Amino acid sequence: MRRLVSVALLIALVGLLIGCAGADPDLDQNTFAPEGDVARMQRDILIVWVLGPAAVIFVVMQALLIYAVIRFRRKKGQELPRQVHGNNRLEYAWTIAPAILLLMLIVPTVAGVIELGRDAADDALRVRVVGQQFSWTFQYPDLTDAEGKPLTVFGLPGEVGKPSTGRPAELHIPVDREIGVTLESVDVIHSFWVPKLAGKLDVVPGRTNSMWFNATKIGSYSGQCAEFCGFQHADMRLIVVAESEEDFEAWVADQLEGGGAARSGAGEPALVSYGE
């Protein structure tokens, strides 16, 4: 049985490896290769608490099923089997035992919900994210130019009926620093998701959701809208660029020099109108 489990896990692992082999780092969204504390915690909960136990239960149940069908298949001239109607002890056992196992899952669930649902730390870098069909806009309320205008990176809003072009908007962040994000939408529901850094949170018009995450390694991380938002939903992408504190400062200074004229990663800025 143990061999079966290890074989199954091996197959799964090999599968995942085949899957990501050759993945473009700019496009890789593998949730099993996290580079942030949130995504790492989510992967660990998944594997340790559920995927692992589920794999074991899966193998046991399928083995029992296959065994039963083969072992108890009808043989020639076989008499009718004994008519067993049930067994209350067994029933209680397979009610209570799974219930206890399942109740244990409350621990990671509640602990995880509370940890991920907490407010961002006081020293976190605050970013206001605005979703719009079919692009993202990032604003740093604490990073202002001489006139007090906050640094804003505009994405290219898509046009309904036309495919998107160019590189998606970039969200620059310093590595190893907590990022506190608020999410707003100007039109329909979107979902902010950078799989290698953190699970998703919806961007709902008429309300402001907030979350926190960080990147623990310098690099760029692909993300995309995870709630169906219409025609060009598939192209509503973003890239998180995690850089060293110095590089980030330099990038901010460079941006603000242009008079706070925020620009999109794709070149020409496209103005997005949304309520201040």
Added chain:
Amino acid sequence: MVGALRRLRQEGESYQGVWSWLTTVDHKRIGIMYGVTAFLFFLMGGIEALLLRIQLSSPNNAVLDPDQYNRIFTMHGTTMIFLVVMPLSAAFFNLLIPLMIGARDVAFPRLNAFSFWVFLGGGLFMNASFFTGGNILKGELGAPDAGWFGYAPLSLQSAGTGIDFWAFGLLILGVASMASGFNFIVTIFNMRAPGMTLLRMPLFVWMTLVTSFLIIFAMPIITVALFQLLFDRLYGANFFNFEAGGQPLLWQHMFWLFGHPEVYILILPAMGIVSEVLPTFSRKPLFGYPFVVISGLAIAFMSWGVWAHHMYTTGLGPIANSAFGVSTILIAVPTGIKIFNWLATLWGGAISLKTPLFFAVGFISMFVIGGLTGVIHSIVPSDYQQQDTYFVVAHLHQVLLGGAMFGLFAGIYYWFPKFTGRLLHEGWGQLHFWLMFIGFNITFQPMMILGLLGMPRRIYSYPEGAGWEWWNAVATVGALLIGVSILVFMFNVVLSLRRNDQAGPDPWDGRTLEWAIPSPPPAYNFREIPTVRARDDFWHQKYEEDETGRPVPIVGGGAQEPEEEEHAEGEGHGIHMPSPSFFPLIAAIGLPIIATGLIYDAAIVAVGVAVLVVGIYGWALEPASE
């Protein structure tokens, strides 16, 4: 017009051919029409699925443009749920419930016909939306494009009439479902043969009862939500308009408050079917009958308290997310009880490896995965990653295709001989099973990996280099294999009907009352209403148990009786059956006309109302039987 129709009707049971089907109130004929219609919609939804899979088979593919992709995936989901699994289940309710409880028909035969015609009208109406987008031959589709879940405000913003067709279509289908829900509850409560106590009812009857209650309580909620959406779209109301203070999340709450019971509306009938098939082919009674019944009831109750697990990532806050996480974790307990009892039913049996059993075992096998992935999704913090990825797509297909559809196919193979008098060919049947089972696993297990690799749902295309190419190609191959298996099934049906391999009344050595009567059953079902003395009554007519609990055949018991009956008195003279009626059909035609009018022109509404009123008054005033 009423007079003319009444004159037509007075020709009574002499209707022949098509007319007899249009006016039938016989639950078996209505069941067959439900089944055939649902299967045609299944082909439609299947073709849509294949188009989606072909589009996704390689990166940056352009078989479908984004607009077409969005419309087709919306219709695929809507079709499979509302036009395939629900009506296919309804087909089994219709065919089996009166037979299993020892009744001559359902409580309201004309209401039953009305349900079917409304369902057909609603399905055609919804699919008619394909033609409203311009020239369909140029690929200009007009179908809804906001997903089967129709989240506001995207569904408000969507241009064209697709969403209106979708919303009105669902409202019409809701009428059909609710009418049949009421009908089957009354039938099961009121029409049972003497001695058929609640705890002697076959499991399938129980699951039908539970499903019907879920339907009549869940449908009103989606009805209100759809009306709200339509008021917003057509008359400028503000229910989901965030600029006026409305909350888009209200739609999600209402949709999923309906939607999660709906999931069990889809799966419970299949569970009931499997609970009938396993005992027959293991030649053992269902293990732990009362526990299987109670776990079904428990699932139905709990299904009202888990809806927000579809909304973990909408920002409900830690308390709501924890509460719904816990309730979702716990709904796995009654589900597990069912699976263990099915396994114990097989255990120690003398299993005949026939096609229905293959599908039933395939159901359990796939449903185990569906259940386990369900538990995986219930863990809120890690689900923030899986939500809205292909992992969810894999999970829901494990439950609805690997689960519900495998169960329904088990039922088709099991009861086909009862209603056609002919056996389905075993070899082709098993080929169908293996192709479908293998195809299913090749299609949907890779989707779990795709989900973990971060591929979101509902994207029409993906760039090269994300690491998703290989698994998507594999999934498409699997989907084509499922398509082939369905062709094998269709071939098998045609072949078997022509082969004329007579089934006889009781080909599987069945346990429940439907096997006590000829195949196909006469219009009146039972010449004499049976008196029930035990659970699995027909089995106990055939066998008694010795001291060790082994069954011993009763000489001259059970099975022989119906054959005599068949020849004995020919048509059931002296048994009055409900008269055929046009009025349910007429009333049903009124609804899509009204909906069309509300979308396009108020004058058409008047026509629809007139048709509906003629139907209802004609129906109310005609005597139920001559």
Added chain:
Amino acid sequence: MSHTPAALETGTGLDNRKLLMWLFLASECLLFGSLIGAYLLYRGQSVVGPYPEDLFDIPFTSVSAFVLLMSSVTMVLALAAIQRGDQRGLRIWLLSTALLGLLFLSGQAFEFTEFNHEGLSLSSNLFGTTFFVLTGFHGAHVTVGVLILLSLLVMAWRGRLTQSQSLNIELAGLYWHFVDVVWIVIFTLIYLIQP
């Protein structure tokens, strides 16, 4: 006639049609529950006027609620009449019930018009949206009820409603009382209890 419900002993002892009506009304509870829930959720959330406190005329609506309440009394009398075979009483009380229903509906029409003059419409704000849809659904139910009552009245006039068919009146009555109770709930929650 072995299939007709009346001839068979039913499993619950309730006539099929009566059980159907009870189930239908149970289902309707969720319909009105959802509508009332939406109203309560959006209460006080309108970003522009007119607001309920500017429009509600409690004395007027109290009178029309009373009218509907009285129609339940006449409905009971109609049922009592047919059950003791009093055809004349049946017609009188059916007619009174239908007329009281119509009176309630005209009151509602008047109220809708008044509110409209004050600037409230389906699209003006959340109050307008939820108020008109909720009370409109209720009004539609009353309208259907009145149509049923009038149809029964015509049948009674043509002598096609005999004592043995009192179930028809009973079913119509169940529906009518339900619609009435729903109005009491709406009137209390929406008109009387103001936050």
